[in-house]
Amino acid sequence: MxxxxxxxxxxxxxxxxxxxxxxxxxxxxxxxxxxxxxxxxxxxxxxxxxxxxxxxxxxxxxxxxxxxxxxxxxxxxxxxxxxxxxxxxxxxxxxxxxxxxxxxxxxxxxxxxxxxxxxxxxxxxVGKAALKTYSFGDFTLHYDKQQLEGPDGLHKLTSKENELLRLLAASRNENVSRSYALKQIWGDDSYFNARSMDVYLSKIRKLLKSDENVQIITLHGEGFKLVANE
Structure with missing residues (x-):
């Protein structure tokens, strides 16, 4: 243990x-x-x-x-x-x-x-639902429902997408290290999990395209951050 x-x-x-x-x-x-x-x-x-x-x-x-x-x-x-x-x-x-x-x-x-x-x-x-919403740009993350509401409608999120987007939204406009995100959501920062996270980040970026003022920026060697210019 x-x-x-x-x-x-x-x-x-x-x-x-x-x-x-x-x-x-x-x-x-x-x-x-x-x-x-x-x-x-x-x-x-x-x-x-x-x-x-x-x-x-x-x-x-x-x-x-x-x-x-x-x-x-x-x-x-x-x-x-x-x-x-x-x-x-x-x-x-x-x-x-x-x-x-x-x-x-x-x-x-x-x-x-x-x-x-x-x-x-x-x-x-641990495991109790967090009944919370996070707003950034034209989007609202309904964390408890695993839904992202935006200009082009409502999107159902997977559990990993939901957790990752929540982490980014809670740290809006601030850097989140890759290692921290991996350990928080996947449990460890192995190479396999890192590649998996990149796939989820790509999917989330596509969901955010409808608002040009919101984007996820990759900081090479450091991590990434959700930037919302409001």
Missing amino acids: SKTKILLVEDDPNLGDILQEYLGVKGYEVSLCRDGEQGWSKYRKDYYQLCILDVMMPKKDGFTLGKEIRKVEENIPIIYLTAKNLKEDVIQGFRIGADDYITKPFSMEELLMRIEAILRRTHQQ
Whole structure:
């Protein structure tokens, strides 16, 4: 069984190293970043099942990073770490989608229990329909119905087309790495799955031709993005 992958973004070198080592011993695969920008770059290049973000960080704070992550994957669990104990910070954290909030100093055992509780809860929610729509240009993606509504009518999507278009629409006008998309939708970034994804991208591009202001741009060596000029 593959290990649960955690993105840990913590600028305190001692705490970051300790957390990475402790969670590693407990069976998790932890990627450690030292600031918000590094954390964002790491998140866009790989697939994670949970994020632990320090609030006060250089270059990009944890709340800003959390908002950006939520634009890409709104259901990924996020735990915020903070040295503050202000009610306003806690409220802000939960308002932007925190699954939990823990104030420093804290025990490693407490953090571990919170991680396990969140993962149990989110695992139970896997497979439930996400009743959502995404609008871009003259199109509306009805994710729950696997339908794309556009100028030339309504198109029924396959499950892979639906998931891929949702990922692109949620990251509209932002780069999505090939590896991230493959791991999110196909489970791994093998050569076979990459070729399969290219076929689906080609099909989606054809569906979007009726609006010249919407297109999927390939960024060679990086990934691709859905561009919608509105």
